[in-house]
Amino acid sequence: MKILVVGSGGREHALVWALSRSGDHSLICAPGNPGIAEIAKLFPVKVSDIDGLVNLAAHEKVDLVIVGPEVPLVAGLADELRRKGIPCFGPGAAGARLEGSKWFAKEIMESAGVPTACGKVFSDLASAREYIGEDACKYVIKADGLAAGKGVFLPDDSVEACGILEELFAGKFGESGVQVVVEERLLGREVSILAICSGEECVILPPSRDHKRLGDADTGPNTGGMGAVCPPPGTDNCSWEHARTRIILPVLSELASRGIDFRGVLYAGLMITDDGPKVLEFNVRFGDPETQAVLPLVLDDLGEIFLSAATGGPLPEHLTVEDGFCSCAVMASGGYPGTYEKGFPITGLDKIEDAVVFHAGTAIENGRLVTGGGRVLSVACIGDTLEGSLDRTYRELDKIDFKGKFYRKDIGRTV
Numbered sequence: 001m002k003i004l005v006v007g008s009g010g011r012e013h014a015l016v017w018a019l020s021r022s023g024d025h026s027l028i029c030a031p032g033n034p035g036i037a038e039i040a041k042l043f044p045v046k047v048s049d050i051d052g053l054v055n056l057a058a059h060e061k062v063d064l065v066i067v068g069p070e071v072p073l074v075a076g077l078a079d080e081l082r083r084k085g086i087p088c089f090g091p092g093a094a095g096a097r098l099e100g101s102k103w104f105a106k107e108i109m110e111s112a113g114v115p116t117a118c119g120k121v122f123s124d125l126a127s128a129r130e131y132i133g134e135d136a137c138k139y140v141i142k143a144d145g146l147a148a149g150k151g152v153f154l155p156d157d158s159v160e161a162c163g164i165l166e167e168l169f170a171g172k173f174g175e176s177g178v179q180v181v182v183e184e185r186l187l188g189r190e191v192s193i194l195a196i197c198s199g200e201e202c203v204i205l206p207p208s209r210d211h212k213r214l215g216d217a218d219t220g221p222n223t224g225g226m227g228a229v230c231p232p233p234g235t236d237n238c239s240w241e242h243a244r245t246r247i248i249l250p251v252l253s254e255l256a257s258r259g260i261d262f263r264g265v266l267y268a269g270l271m272i273t274d275d276g277p278k279v280l281e282f283n284v285r286f287g288d289p290e291t292q293a294v295l296p297l298v299l300d301d302l303g304e305i306f307l308s309a310a311t312g313g314p315l316p317e318h319l320t321v322e323d324g325f326c327s328c329a330v331m332a333s334g335g336y337p338g339t340y341e342k343g344f345p346i347t348g349l350d351k352i353e354d355a356v357v358f359h360a361g362t363a364i365e366n367g368r369l370v371t372g373g374g375r376v377l378s379v380a381c382i383g384d385t386l387e388g389s390l391d392r393t394y395r396e397l398d399k400i401d402f403k404g405k406f407y408r409k410d411i412g413r414t415v
C-alpha cells in the first residue's frame, strides 16, 4: 500500500517507523524531517497547505493518507481528500471540532453522559471573573479554540486568574480567546487513551502517560510533552475496557447521531479521580510524545487497520501488544518552550544501540545534522519492567549531545 503521512514531528516519525516495520508499504511524508527521510520519501508541502496536500496525495496516487497534527484536520483536509475519493485516517472538520472547541467537546460529553469536569462557557470578562470569585484554585481556565497546547491555565489565586482572563478576552489566542471555558479542577493521575475509530466502532491502543510540565517533579511551564510511558504506572486496577465502553463509544455514537462519521484517532486525556476516570480533553489525532511510547509495543500491521478505519470498515477487537513497557524522553533545546537558539550540531546518534530515536526539531545544514526546533529528538526504549525501560532510555539518551540540550530526568518516575 502507498501511504502519505502528514506532519513533521516525533509523532509522525513514530508513525512512519511503525508502518515501515511491516515492510509492505511504500511510505511518503509531507513535509517530514531528517529522521523520517531515512525511511520515507519527503515532499516539501506544509501541513497548513490543504490544496497542496490533496494535490500531492492525488498525484502520488496514494491508497491512504494519515494526518498527524490537528490544524489540517480542523481546516477540513480529511473532507477534501474524501471528496476526491482518497481514504484518510483522520476525522473531517465536523468531528475535529471535538479538539477545535472545548465547549463543543463538553456539549458532546454532556449529551453522551460521559464523565468530565463541570464547566461553563463565557464570552465576557466580567461574568467569568464573577464566576471564579475568590476560589481561583478550584478552577481551570481554558481558551475555547485551538491554542497549540498553550491555552490551559491553573491559577493559584484570583489575581492570577483575573490576569489570565484579561489576556484571553483581549485576544491572546486570536479567535480562541473569544470564548473561555472555566471548569472544575480535578485531582488524580492522568492517563492518555488513544482509540482507533471507524464510525461507531473502536479499538484502543495501550494507555500511556505524558509529562507535560517542563521541569522535574512537574514544575515549570506546560510544554508539548517532555516524555511518556506506556503503560502508565499506578493504574494497575483501572479497567481500560471501561474507558472504551463508557467514554469512547458513547462519544462516537453521539457524533453519529449528529451525522458525524468519525474515522481516525480519538484521544481522551483522562484524570483518574476518586470517583473514576473523567475526561480532561479530547484530541482528534495521536498524542505527541505518547505515540513514540505506544507504537513500539504494538505488533500489528497498523497500515491495514488505519485503512479499514479510514474507509469505515471493521476493526479488530484487540491489538497485538508486546508485554512490557516503553518509555520515551524528549530532548529539547535550552530555552524551550520560550525562545531558544537553533543550528547546533547533534552528535552521538551513531552510538545508539538499544533505542529508537525519533526526530522532531532537527535539520540538515551543510551536510550535518543540527538542531532546528524546540523539541529536537525523542528517545524510546522497551523493557520488561518500567525501570528497565527507563534505565535504558536514559543510558542511550546520554550518548546524544548538542549545545544546550535539556531533558527531564524523572519521566515515568513522578505521577
Ligand code: AMP
Pocket (backbone or CB within 6 Å): 117, 140, 149, 152, 183, 184, 185, 186, 187, 190, 212, 269, 280, 281
Ligand atoms: P488539556 O490541554 O486540556 O489536556 O490541559 C493540559 C493540562 O492541564 C492537562 O494535562 C492537565 O494536567 C491540566 N488540566 C486540564 N483540565 C484540567 C482539570 N479540569 N483539572 C485539573 N487539571 C486539568
Ligand code: GLY
Pocket (backbone or CB within 6 Å): 149, 210, 224, 225, 283, 286, 287, 288, 289, 290
Ligand atoms: N501530549 C499531549 C498532546 O499530544 O496533546
